[in-house]
Amino acid sequence: MPIVDIHTHIYPPTYMDLLRSRTTVPYVRTFPDAPDSSRLIILPGEDDPSAPSTSRGRPIGPEYFDIKQKIAFMDQHKIDKSVISLANPWLDFLPEDEAGEAARKINDDVNALCAEYPGRLYAFGTLPLSANTETIVKEVERLKGLKYMRGVIMGTSGLGKGLDDANLDPMYAALEKHSQIIFLHPHYGLPAEVYGPRGSEYGHVLPLALGFPLETTIAVCRMLLSGVWDRFKGLNVLLAHSGGTLPFLAGRLESCVKHDGHLKKAGKTENRRDVWDILKTNIYLDAVIYSEVGLGAAVQASGADRLLFGTDHPFFPPLEEDAKEWHSVNANYSAISKAFEGNNGAAKDVLGNNAVRILRLEE
Numbered sequence: 332m333p334i335v336d337i338h339t340h341i342y343p344p345t346y347m348d349l350l351r352s353r354t355t356v357p358y359v360r361t362f363p364d365a366p367d368s369s370r371l372i373i374l375p376g377e378d379d380p381s382a383p384s385t386s387r388g389r390p391i392g393p394e395y396f397d398i399k400q401k402i403a404f405m406d407q408h409k410i411d412k413s414v415i416s417l418a419n420p421w422l423d424f425l426p427e428d429e430a431g432e433a434a435r436k437i438n439d440d441v442n443a444l445c446a447e448y449p450g451r452l453y454a455f456g457t458l459p460l461s462a463n464t465e466t467i468v469k470e471v472e473r474l475k476g477l478k479y480m481r482g483v484i485m486g487t488s489g490l491g492k493g494l495d496d497a498n499l500d501p502m503y504a505a506l507e508k509h510s511q512i513i514f515l516h517p518h519y520g521l522p523a524e525v526y527g528p529r530g531s532e533y534g535h536v537l538p539l540a541l542g543f544p545l546e547t548t549i550a551v552c553r554m555l556l557s558g559v560w561d562r563f564k565g566l567n568v569l570l571a572h573s574g575g576t577l578p579f580l581a582g583r584l585e586s587c588v589k590h591d592g593h594l595k596k597a598g599k600t601e602n603r604r605d606v607w608d609i610l611k612t613n614i615y616l617d618a619v620i621y622s623e624v625g626l627g628a629a630v631q632a633s634g635a636d637r638l639l640f641g642t643d644h645p646f647f648p649p650l651e652e653d654a655k656e657w658h659s660v661n662a663n664y665s666a667i668s669k670a671f672e673g674n675n676g677a678a679k680d681v682l683g684n685n686a687v688r689i690l691r692l693e694e
């Protein structure tokens with residue numbers, strides 16, 4: 332049985348060059364007080380000039396861009412195959428006239444990295460979402476010709492107005508037509524005010540533990556409410572972090588729809604695909620939730636045949652300098668064995684068989 336990691340990131344050489352050339356978020360740079368250590372500054376709010384440079388962003392080493400380190404990490408954690416994806420914030424920030432070419436170069440780069448390790452590496456491509464829809468659709472079509480590509484990773488911003496924007500329909504149509512899955516991943520979190528005036532005392536905990544999953548939850552609910560899956564019944568989306576909080580909140584979402592007088596009057600509560608249908612037909616969930624409690628909700632919502640193991644490497648490394656094994660990875664392994672105690676078949680499906688089947692990793 333193969334173990335497959337479908338949530339694992341890389342910043343390929345072209346993207347690193349781009350980050351190093353920039354001086355506003357997102358960027359990579361060194362600071363005068365630590366000239367030998369580069370820092371990756373990508374999240375909104377990580378760039379506060381009043382904070383000491385060593386608390387801005389995170390140190391970035393070769394584990395973020397050297398494919399040999401990805402393979403070493405896979406070997407260390409008994410991972411046979413990985414479906415690598417560009418990490419956030421993808422190409423969201425690029426000017427319209429640069430995005431198309433950047434996407435082509437980066438996708439070619441990532442495909443070439445996969446070719447160095449045939450059978451071990453596959454990838455999700457990235458789309459030039461700040462360009463026009465024609466350029467985006469062209470890249471979807473071009474990705475079909477890249478041997479190791481198995482779908483696309485994207486954030487929640489769409490063309491700038493979110494994923495419920497009707498102008499995205501040509502992209503959804505192209506992805507559906509070419510059977511390319513969207514790996515939907517957060518980046519922007521929630522507005523900093525919700526964390527309160529003491530938010531910065533709690534490090535990355537509130538934005539990453541709560542902001543990220545809530546961002547995903549809101550984005551996917553907006554897709555659902557705007558009827559994306561009523562128009563594109565075959566569009567498949569893999570949700571990061573076990574769907575944010577969607578499995579837990581799906582019942583409440585449905586109930587709110589059924590009790591909304593405005594939607595009823597507009598005829599929008601009838602003849603619609605409900606969240607439970609979409610969770611079991613169009614949505615896949617990763618198993619990056621670090622506990623059997625969250626996994627249990629994911630299994631009940633979508634089924635063990637739609638749940639896929641992931642690590643989020645190279646994020647969340649162990650803080651001890653000499654540690655070889657990653658606690659974050661072991662927490663996900665242990666959650667799967669606890670959630671599927673006595674059902675070895677389902678555990679193996681989540682660890683790898685589902686990914687091989689859904690993402691055609693034997694081709």
Ligand code: URA
Binds near residue numbers: 340
């Ligand atoms: N932090 C990020 O910015 N991205 C991830 O994927 C995980 C943590």
Ligand code: ZN
Binds near residue numbers: 338340516571643
């Ligand atoms: Zn991630």
